[in-house]
Amino acid sequence: MKEILSVRWLVVLFPLVTVACATSAAYHPQKDCAAGSAGACVDWGDELVFQGDKPQAETAYGQACEYGIATSCITQGQLLMERGELEAAEPPLRKAYVEEFPEAYEALADLYQARGSPSDLEIAEGLRFEAPAIDKPAVEYVSHFRVDSRGGLGTAVTLNVQPMFFLSRRLDIGFHGAFGFGSGTSELNGFIGYQHFASTWLVPYARVMVGGLVGQGLNYGGDVGVKLCLGPIGHLEFAVGSSRGSPLHASVGLGINAVFLLLAGLR
Structure with missing residues (x-):
């Protein structure tokens, strides 16, 4: 039933709607993220990446992931993979994977490929085969x-x-x-x-x-x-x-x- 619902698209659009509504001069991504705003966590993560502070960005994207922004789960997992934290990267990537995002399938395939065992490489190949089709209607x-x-x-x-x-x-x-x-x-x-x-x-x-x-x-x-x-x-x-x-x-x-x-x- 999951593949026929548009919840994933609402999840993707939610941060954009949140940011569009955040026109107040008091808007502060770091503080609003700490206060529980998922969209602010995404913004704060983006700012930290722009500043070159990827470790702190991982934390910001991780909070957005916990608040339900699946695309941030993918970004957090990819940042963790960049510094070789494959085991830590798997949970956020799997969270996006179960929401059936093609990008999550690709990122999880990269993780399995990085592990490098024959069985992992076979799983990676299967994920890449499924990725472009996973979000299409049945x-x-x-x-x-x-x-x-x-x-x-x-x-x-x-x-x-x-x-x-x-x-x-x-x-x-x-x-x-x-x-x-x-x-x-x-x-x-x-x-x-x-x-x-x-x-x-x-x-x-x-x-x-x-x-x-x-x-x-x-x-x-x-x-x-x-x-x-x-x-x-x-x-x-x-x-x-x-x-x-x-x-x-x-x-x-x-x-x-x-x-x-x-x-x-x-x-």
């Missing part, structure tokens, strides 16, 4: 606008299922429907695809699909495209493809975490 609803090679306009919808146990979201399956091209043909398909996580935000993909043309028998085809991802929220995608019902076409689509639509429907 199920996406995508709405497309399409144009074919003959100038016909149409729309399409996709329900894309991509849980982590599908090779860390590299494999995906789902349903696809296309409507309204110049031929008037509508198609309903199932598909299977492969996604390559070039980074946390850039995801090329390819799919093959088989289904039916409404009233006209079998349909088959495929498409290739690229997603521009925004973490657990969704993505923008561009694709080209072809099928028996939809000859060569290009599309642009907007994908939304399906849980958001489900919650909206329950209201």
Whole structure:
């Protein structure tokens, strides 16, 4: 359930909101951090790093981490790793890891790699494989606008299922429907695809699909495209493809975490 919630994004934005509201002339990051302000602890840590006082910055980021700022847990862990404190670095990195931040997976992989045993190196490799996919939705609803090679306009919808146990979201399956091209043909398909996580935000993909043309028998085809991802929220995608019902076409689509639509429907 954790991967479908946007709590992590609220955690990331919280320090920014706190700082934006702290317009008083009395604002003092060190004192406000000691008084319990998570955002002030982040600010105080940033100031100390700028001043070159990384040991004290570790403490400030550690306080922000205790107050629930997972990104500060990552920074604290990385600072500890810089001076070889691998055992001390693991708890804050794991705190961010369980919140499913890609950066935490990468930092924890660095820690295991620094330990250097064969088993640690294997864990590091697995963490890096999972990192770019971990914060993506398990199920996406995508709405497309399409144009074919003959100038016909149409729309399409996709329900894309991509849980982590599908090779860390590299494999995906789902349903696809296309409507309204110049031929008037509508198609309903199932598909299977492969996604390559070039980074946390850039995801090329390819799919093959088989289904039916409404009233006209079998349909088959495929498409290739690229997603521009925004973490657990969704993505923008561009694709080209072809099928028996939809000859060569290009599309642009907007994908939304399906849980958001489900919650909206329950209201």
